[in-house]
Amino acid sequence: MPLLAVRELAAGYGPVEVLRGVDLEVGEGEIVALLGPNGAGKTTLNRVASGLLRPRAGEVSFDGQRVSRLAPQAIVEAGLVQVPEGRRVFPDLSVHENLLLGAYRRGRTRRPANLERVYALFPRLAERRRQAAGTLSGGEQQMLAIGRALMAEPRLLILDEPSLGLAPLVVEQVLALLVELNRAGLAVLLVEQNVVQSLAIARRAYVLEQGRIVAAGPSATLLADERLRRAYLGL
Amino acid sequence: MLEPSILTASLVHGLANGAVYALVALGLSLVYGVLHIINFAHGALLMAALYGVYFLVERLGLDPYAAIPILVPAAGAAGYLLHRWVVAKASRGREEAVLLVTLGIALVLENLAVALFRSDTRTIETGWAFAMVAVGPALLPAAKLAAAAGALLAVALLWALVRATDLGRAIRAVAKDREAARLVGIDVEHVFALAFAIGTATLGAAACLLLPTYYVSPQVGHGFVLIAFTIVVLGGMGSFWGAFWGGLLIGVVESLGGLFLGESLGQIGIFAIFIATLLLRPTGLFGRAV
Numbered sequence: 234m235p236l237l238a239v240r241e242l243a244a245g246y247g248p249v250e251v252l253r254g255v256d257l258e259v260g261e262g263e264i265v266a267l268l269g270p271n272g273a274g275k276t277t278l279n280r281v282a283s284g285l286l287r288p289r290a291g292e293v294s295f296d297g298q299r300v301s302r303l304a305p306q307a308i309v310e311a312g313l314v315q316v317p318e319g320r321r322v323f324p325d326l327s328v329h330e331n332l333l334l335g336a337y338r339r340g341r342t343r344r345p346a347n348l349e350r351v352y353a354l355f356p357r358l359a360e361r362r363r364q365a366a367g368t369l370s371g372g373e374q375q376m377l378a379i380g381r382a383l384m385a386e387p388r389l390l391i392l393d394e395p396s397l398g399l400a401p402l403v404v405e406q407v408l409a410l411l412v413e414l415n416r417a418g419l420a421v422l423l424v425e426q427n428v429v430q431s432l433a434i435a436r437r438a439y440v441l442e443q444g445r446i447v448a449a450g451p452s453a454t455l456l457a458d459e460r461l462r463r464a465y466l467g468l
Numbered sequence: 469m470l471e472p473s474i475l476t477a478s479l480v481h482g483l484a485n486g487a488v489y490a491l492v493a494l495g496l497s498l499v500y501g502v503l504h505i506i507n508f509a510h511g512a513l514l515m516a517a518l519y520g521v522y523f524l525v526e527r528l529g530l531d532p533y534a535a536i537p538i539l540v541p542a543a544g545a546a547g548y549l550l551h552r553w554v555v556a557k558a559s560r561g562r563e564e565a566v567l568l569v570t571l572g573i574a575l576v577l578e579n580l581a582v583a584l585f586r587s588d589t590r591t592i593e594t595g596w597a598f599a600m601v602a603v604g605p606a607l608l609p610a611a612k613l614a615a616a617a618g619a620l621l622a623v624a625l626l627w628a629l630v631r632a633t634d635l636g637r638a639i640r641a642v643a644k645d646r647e648a649a650r651l652v653g654i655d656v657e658h659v660f661a662l663a664f665a666i667g668t669a670t671l672g673a674a675a676c677l678l679l680p681t682y683y684v685s686p687q688v689g690h691g692f693v694l695i696a697f698t699i700v701v702l703g704g705m706g707s708f709w710g711a712f713w714g715g716l717l718i719g720v721v722e723s724l725g726g727l728f729l730g731e732s733l734g735q736i737g738i739f740a741i742f743i744a745t746l747l748l749r750p751t752g753l754f755g756r757a758v
């Protein structure tokens with residue numbers, strides 16, 4: 234049984250239909266990439282998975298439990314944690330306070346140990362722990378958003394375009410970190426437009442276009458696909 | 469020509485009143501900062517809390533300060549339920565609807581008070597309340613001094629709650645970004661109701677502190693609504709320290725206004741500040757959110 238299973242999911246906003254029957258799975262311990270152009274519906278899918286948006290049809294289940302009718306806090310409690318698009322750190326709370334809030338619902342008892350772990354992972358955050366999160370650079374905010382998510386001891390981490398607006402070197406660091414976390418057992422759904430780098434770390438990938446999965450398979454297969462190479466890599 | 473000592477005395481009086489005004493305004497400001505609603509029921513809820521103290525003192529013979537540990541949690545619980553069952557339900561998340569809902573609550577509470585207690589003005593008797601204590605050149609009733617000290621303590625506790633507890637961090641997170649708050653697992657509706665509850669709990673404390681030197685009537689909230697709105701606008705909507713300093717300032721303005729213009733005109737200064745702030749500096753003196 235996959236850790237995350239999305240079945241025939243349809244969702245949208247008012248008259249706007251965004252997702253039209255999406256099927257997707259993430260297995261225990263996997264890194265899976267979800268690729269697609271602007272407006273494809275990637276963020277909408279994440280919003281449904283995190284309980285921010287109710288599906289119109291189909292369902293999302295996590296660890297065998299139907300989550301698409303649960304409240305967002307119950308989904309976090311189950312261990313599905315998201316690093317949202319645009320990072321969404323709390324700008325006028327300090328770095329430290331942002332991290333503390335990461336363990337608001339889950340991981341509360343091991344909060345001190347997890348703080349140490351996150352600070353060890355991101356020494357920059359430790360240096361800036363008293364600073365307001367809004368004063369951090371984009372890369373540091375991304376680290377904080379990831380650190381905040383790790384405080385909840387996720388079983389599945391969904392990252393929505395973590396590379397957006399970051400310098401190439403920082404993107405490398407973030408992706409290397411995901412690989413490291415994955416080695417320790419974390420399942421990752423990496424939502425990206427950065428095709429080459431995402432496929433380099435993901436085992437499998439899905440391509441979403443206009444609310445439908447148009448291609449899926451092992452990363453190597455997708456990288457070799459002529460049509461995808463033309464559409465996404467300009468090759 | 470006024471004696472300088474009269475001026476200083478008036479200042480001390482103003483600061484003492486201002487500390488309680490600050491507490492009342494902080495409740496309003498906190499609710500605004502988190503829920504982005506102006507709670508028009510704030511004054512009527514203070515009135516209800518004042519009746520609460522009045523009956524605890526008159527019927528049960530409690531000391532008004534001994535009523536604090538009863539009234540603060542009771543007012544908080546009432547605020548929580550009022551938000552969950554009435555404000556949140558009736559508004560369905562629409563902010564302009566919330567305005568009308570809180571206005572409606574104010575009307576219901578006031579009419580209920582008139583029906584139950586008539587329009588009489590009631591006061592409590594405490595033997596020591598008007599014993600005079602010298603503060604510099606000023607002679608203050610002991611209860612007024614106690615009220616100021618109690619209000620300052622309550623403000624400090626409120627600050628500690630907002631700054632240094634998980635609930636306080638959750639409140640600030642919700643105030644800033646509701647969706648991101650949901651993504652860390654904060655139950656936003658619960659935090660909304662808790663913020664509203666803290667707002668009414670401050671009124672519970674304020675009522676206990678006020679009543680020994682004040683009175684209660686069904687309309688008693690009106691004056692406080694004007695004062696609290698002025699303070700919150702002056703300090704910057706949602707700003708904690710803005711509300712605090714604004715409260716002290718308005719207390720002083722009212723007191724000096726009374727000194728120069730006479731009791732009945734003293735509140736004109738508050739109106740003038742309210743309008744001047746809206747015209748000249750609508751973001752307030754400390755224009756920054758919670």
Ligand SMILES: Nc1ncnc2c1ncn2[C@@H]1O[C@H](COP(=O)(O)OP(=O)(O)OP(=O)(O)O)[C@@H](O)[C@H]1O
Pocket residue numbers: 246249251269270271272273274275276277278318426
């Ligand atoms: N709140 C909303 N109300 C109405 N339409 C929306 C809303 N949010 C998104 N949409 C529309 O839904 C479609 C999919 O948006 P979504 O954000 O899911 O795409 P995305 O794949 O994440 O794109 P991007 O790569 O730009 O982040 C877009 O056409 C968008 O305009």
Ligand SMILES: [Mg+2]
Pocket residue numbers: 275276277318393394
């Ligand atoms: Mg998106």
